[in-house]
Amino acid sequence: MARIKLQDIHKHYGSGANAFHALRGVSLEMHSGEFVALLGPSGSGKTTLLRAIAGLESINSGCIQIGDDLVAAPGRHVLPERRNVGVVFQSHALWPHMTVFDNVLFPLRESGLSAAQASPRVMEALAQVDLQALARRTPGELSGGQKQRVALARAMVARPRVILFDEPLASLDVELRRDMMRHIDQMRSTQSSMVYVTHNQEEALALADRVVVLSEGCIEQVDTPIRLCREPQTEMVARFVGAGNLLPARRISAAQGGLAEVALGDYHFAARDTSAGSTQTELRLCLAPTAFVVAAPNAPGLSVLVEHVFFQGSSYAVDAVLQGALAVPLSLVLPFEAQPRRGDVLRLQVRDAWVMPEARGTSQLI
Amino acid sequence: MARIKLQDIHKHYGSGANAFHALRGVSLEMHSGEFVALLGPSGSGKTTLLRAIAGLESINSGCIQIGDDLVAAPGRHVLPERRNVGVVFQSHALWPHMTVFDNVLFPLRESGLSAAQASPRVMEALAQVDLQALARRTPGELSGGQKQRVALARAMVARPRVILFDEPLASLDVELRRDMMRHIDQMRSTQSSMVYVTHNQEEALALADRVVVLSEGCIEQVDTPIRLCREPQTEMVARFVGAGNLLPARRISAAQGGLAEVALGDYHFAARDTSAGSTQTELRLCLAPTAFVVAAPNAPGLSVLVEHVFFQGSSYAVDAVLQGALAVPLSLVLPFEAQPRRGDVLRLQVRDAWVMPEARGTSQLI
Amino acid sequence: AVSGNLSLYTSQPERDARGTIEAFNALYPNVKVNVFRSGTTEVLNRLRTEIAAGSPRADVLLIADAISMEALKADGRLLRMTHLNTQQIPARYFDNERTYIGTKLISTGLVVNSKAPFKPKSWKDLLNPALKGQIVMPSPLYSGAAAIIVGAWSRTPDLGWPFIEGLKANKAIAVKGNGAVLQQVATGEKMVGVLVDFMAFNAAAKGSPVEFITPKEGLTYVTEPAAILNTASNLPAAQAFVSFLVSPQGQKFSTTLGYFPLQGNITPPAGYPKVESLRFLPMDADALLKGAEADRKRFSDIFGG
């Protein structure tokens, strides 16, 4: 259980003109026992940040504090084996020549426990991931999900101060993910803080207390999952996290009680707006795919042409194009009853919208 | 464009006592231009069936007809290169020593076209997957999604009678999947029938005209995506395709107009029932995760204890346990407004239910 | 006139084999000599295998020692060379049934490095403790000439097997061939070696710090015998070739290669002692050949390897 404090971390690979800046001044504070997800597209520096916390990568400037220990600072680099962290790797990284039991036993033995002291704790950890029965197998005899569960047990058995996850579910089937997410959710009751790297917003939203959105080595937004979805602060977050549709619109009235009246073409509707009385007319709206309802053909609303329809069991994912002057593509989720078909023209009403805050120049972040 | 007809196909690996029966009498008829998904859990024989159609595997009995050609039958095995099919492999299987252009060119050249005739068709195929710009790269210089798109182009460029897909999206990120699905949806306009193997029900439902559910080498159900979700014929289909909750219930009245009154404990509600006047009291209900609505605490309904909550952006996936004598686990999807929390006890009403047909013995299928 | 192909199997060194054939061709230009040249072991292995396969290809065999010739003779593989004129050649140099005949005199004596702390004058001097660990000799297990030396030593009353055991006690080593002996003595790795004459003379002539010494008790010798196989396909050419080897011209030619001639009336190479002055250990050729097998065995029991 430990607070983690990152202060202005910079990391570049290579040097001189070829240097690639993977982290450009990341600062972050995590509370004890908090579950933080690092979310970002490929190459945004998530893994680099995680490895810097684990000590597997040294940083170029800034400092990292875990609990009361300063583990990385200019001229200081505590080796990974001294940091008391647990890591779950994407490729599980189990040792194929050891049994499941020995894999989980390893961290305890290395920390100096005798076999007799360690055994019950190994079995306890295996019990947490429902694997007591398979303790004598080797990793080669396990399925992908079972392997990843062993990796979970191994990471938490020594009760490290922090458990770090690097895309632990990326190589798993859709079915197995939910099951693993349950197990990770369960681990939360232990005493460790958790940092969870992923590029899959579904996992980040489902698991984390707070989500850190990274982009090109900088933090875009740090927020709870709900606020991240409903009130994205940057276009990147809006698109990446909520798969939101961003549309230029006109403001009809300034925000009152958090709601403003906006218009898309001649369709007027209310949008959430926290810009405290801004009267700028030109604005950008963020419309979540689920923010639409089908209306009668003549009712006020937006006309869209359906381009692709994907049935989803109880709803449809639809790719559509806004009709009229503003021919932007929209991605929608429509209920089963809507029964959209390719080529249909639908009339949609907006049930919920969010006025994007005025663009913060990205230059400020770099 | 060709009808495909499979008749009582058997395939076993090994022989004698060690023989493993991968396909146990599969019969199926596909129309010209139809898009059929083969859906089933790992090891159910999907790949084996696909490879048998492609000619990469010989079958032990039964026959396969593509168009008017009998391509496999006792004593007959037309070689893959003579079957005029295209295959998209899971691992893309591009040839690393050729450029993107040459990879796509290969099937055309092999079919006897001159470079001059073939070139425009290659570029046309690459255009369909938005890759004209990368024609001169080698596969090593492409991302995973781009590689798989090249594989799509290669499979369709020679306009084969059938295009076969073996889990083409399994190794792709969630974001890339949707994009690829769009490209596959687009290919449908060409003249080929398509067989699409997957163990991911999302892809099968979204793309296919009809879905064939396989289990242990036998067909469980063949139906349109909607019917498969709403009217599963076997428990395996109910669980595997719709992630449905199966509950034992009592019948209060026989079906009328497709609806029967049923009861779970003392909660009565209507369920879809096609069993044409069956009066059997004991029955099994299939309840989709989305089939529930939250009711007032005192309203009639089911009480459930929330165990895990996963935020999904605009809804919550909830693992819950039915309270009372029948302590079965339920998986639910609740709307954003429900704001469920771990440990809550919710009152739920059933919005839609399906009475499972009386068990067809599996013995009959083997 | 003699013509056609002649197949020669020989263990002569590369340079010699080529020279000999050139000299022969000067007299018999129409004979094309095909040569297989290798170590004695390889030559005989090849011949043996050919015989086993039922079709020996050699016409003439020219190898270092008589022991192997005896074995072939016992198998009835060699032709009696009744055509040979042997008047000038001492009888000890040819088989009395004329199945093989010596072609040159190759003596074996001592070669000494100029830095040697002690110059041995006799075989017996090799037992001197001053030479402990300084002696190298060719192994009779691999070399025919060496087998003759060991046979001769063991049958000389003054030396005998105790002498050979003494060599071992003085830490002498046996190596695979004469070339290796020269190598070790000339470079100073060992101080004394048992070596054939011409190698020592050639090296000394080139400036190597070695000297050839005739031991007091006498040298041993091999005669590099030639034989004709009775399966020879070109008998006239084969007979011409062997006749040439023992003829005065052939003998004179071999002195140009650095060998002693068989006859005293032909001048040895420059810098060599006169043939008459050479002293030899008394050798009973018959006994030596018959006992070769046992000698080898006994030697390997003492020296191993």
Add this chain to the structure above:
Amino acid sequence: MSGSRAPAQERWLLWLALAFLAVFSLLPAAYLALQMGLALLGPTRQAVLATLMSPDAWRASQHTLEVGLGGATLALIYGLVFALFVSLTPARPRQWLVFAFVVQALLPPQVVALAWTQLWLPLKNTLIAQGWDSWQAISNPLQSREGIILLLGIHYAPLVFLTVRAGLLNLSPEVIEAARVCGASPRSILRRVILPLVLPALVAGGALAFVSCIGNFGIPAFLGIPGDYLVLPTLIYRELSGFGPAAIPSALVLSALVAVLAALGMGVQRVFLRCGSSEVIATRLKVPPFHLGRWQTPVAMGLTLWVSLLLLAPLLALLAKSVSPGLGIALTWANLSLEHYSYVLLHNDATLRAFVNSVSLSVGSALVLAVVSLFLAYQMAYRRNVLLRRLMPWIEVPYVIPGVVLAIAMILLYLKPLPLLGWSFYNTLWIIFFAYLARFLTIQLRPVLSGFMQMPREMLEAAEVFGGSFVSRMWHIVVPLILPSVTAGALLVMLLSLNELTVSALLWATGTETLGVLVFGLEQGGESAAASAVGILSIVITLLCMLLASRLGRRLPEGVLPWRA
């Protein structure tokens, strides 16, 4: 069985491949087996049994095991430590370290042994000059069991190095990192994680080293005969020299002993491989995970010096000898002589022929074996042909038995004119060529087989689905994809056959000399300086080939050329 859908074109190629195997590989092996049986059962039975039961045979078998185990152990340790250092720490200059280490194994072993014994002399003379007179009596310490083991170990360590390095490079870095974050020290990671994981590779390399050690003739002949230390290959040679009528049958039976020992070594490997887990890991170890701290630089420098010495010392010794005016004459700039070069190059027409013959033989066998191995491996690995897989052990026989025995088998097989045709391969280059084909097939086949194993099956299946004909499929897809492995095998075959001696020593004839035969002949005639000159020339050719291959190899994928880091 998927073999049942092999198309007709492939079927006749399969028959061709089988015919090739039967004629060039199985026939000599089977013939030898037959002769061994006859030797044991026929009239030579008594003599053979006597040889087999003789104390020498026992001693030699025991010694063979000793040098096999000793040499393999040393090669294992040396190769392993070197591989660990080069792969797991930032060793510099890595390229040179790997090159020098691997190239030294490609030099002919007898040349290396010779050079090493020559190195002893200056050392001894220096000591004597310092007044240590007693050293004069000390024989070369390399001429002993320990010396043989030492040289064999060093000579074959690259075999272990290459397999272990491949294993290390295939380790997932995360496997090591996972151990680090668990709090394990580097030592404990090495012992408990890395070593167990490379064990299969280690055992494979060890088995190969063992087989090579017990089959080696050059080093024990050079060091063991003076050192009174007999091993089976030298015993076989000695038996053949002894020329008793029983020599050939005994030699055959003794080489069967060698083959049995070799089979034992390979058997151990099989057992281990079955136990070992064979998880394929995609990611590769890119950044060396460990650093020796302040020891890193000294160790790297020490190792660089050591491998350079091992490579350059023999070469320099050989070079010095080839330009020295005479044996035992101190070499100075003034008396440096090129006489030996001019002799071998200008005055000996056999030299030129030998170069031409050896180069044609090595290029020819590399080419033929490359093509044959391509089809064989395709059938074995892709089509999973059971018959071919069963024949695999027989392919190794001509490689593990002593060369002289293989040569005898070739003579027995090919001496007589061929039935029907009426002419004979004997005394032509063909017989040597056939012998090389038999002997080096396994060398060529192994990398190609593993190349096919590593190639995703789907890549070839895609070729089948989209391809028109077998020929174009082979030409456009299979050949380009498998070319790196084929090249690697072909290079090894070329290098081995360029300096081959023991087989051709019995098979050559006028006009068909080989380089090995030429060197051997000069050496035997006491012209070791000329022999050194030819040796230097052939090493120069070898190095040129490697350089050329490296040049071409830049365009090949990683890991094709064994000597590139």
